[in-house]
Amino acid sequence: MTQLTRWNPFRAARLEPMTTFDDFFRGLGNRPMWRDLDIAADMRIDVTEDEGSFSVKADIPGVDKKDIDVSVEGNQVSISAEVKRETSKKDEDKEICTERYYGKVYRAFTLPSDIDSAKADARYDNGVLTLTLPKKKNGSSRKVSIS
Incomplete structure (x- = not known):
């Protein structure tokens, strides 16, 4: 590891x-x-495959779904997200320790076969992004909206 x-x-x-x-x-x-x-910060993913599609689960805690960008082009999948830090602290507040990450994370990977981007589905719930990526012989490029 x-x-x-x-x-x-x-x-x-x-x-x-x-x-x-x-x-x-x-x-x-x-x-x-x-x-x-x-x-x-890193983005940990799990990728599984069945006969008709790939399933990707990515841990992206603390992100609003509007700050996540997923794109599929052929067999290339890229996920980027921005973790924002709240800066509304009082003048008398003093930071003792700050370990939580904020900034941008990015992950791209290639799958063994092309993806039908028109049928791709993305869901974000409880800090986990779940992608369902159906296989296709002739790939195409499309941004995937997150529900």
């Missing part, structure tokens, strides 16, 4: 408010890796 991560050299040596000066140097050599790395 590998996951691409981004290393931020400026974050590795930051001082945490609840540690003492001695604790900072004591744990310098054996600090956990997860503390020093920024983990980029």
